[in-house]
Amino acid sequence: MEKTILIVCGTGVASSAIMNNAVQDLLERNKLDSRVILCRYSQMERYLSQADLIIASLDLPERPKPPVIMGTGFLTGVGVDELEENILRQLSPA
Numbered sequence: 856m857e858k859t860i861l862i863v864c865g866t867g868v869a870s871s872a873i874m875n876n877a878v879q880d881l882l883e884r885n886k887l888d889s890r891v892i893l894c895r896y897s898q899m900e901r902y903l904s905q906a907d908l909i910i911a912s913l914d915l916p917e918r919p920k921p922p923v924i925m926g927t928g929f930l931t932g933v934g935v936d937e938l939e940e941n942i943l944r945q946l947s948p949a
Contacts, residue, residue, distance in 0.1 A: 858889045860909075861902050861909045861910070861921070862893045862909075862910050863910070863912070867893060867898065870930060871893040872893070875891060878910065878926075881939050908945045909921050909923045911925060
């Protein structure tokens with residue numbers, strides 16, 4: 856079953872694009888078919904009902920229902936292996 860990943864950053868431009876590249880690479884390496892939506896924080900509410908997982912570059916003041924993973928490791932290069940494992944764990948079938 857295809858899962859939907861919502862990638863959220865402050866403006867929906869640079870950080871989300873970098874995280875998207877990393878997530879797309881992770882999905883490809885693991886042969887996973889997922890839909891990815893990029894958006895800025897102010898648009899997040901519009902896409903929440905579609906999301907199975909949120910990867911964010913900023914701390915979300917309110918925690919929405921789908922699991923939220925901080926994706927800043929993709930921006931800094933720190934903790935990428937752990938971040939990828941966490942994403943794969945969230946995307947695996949229940």
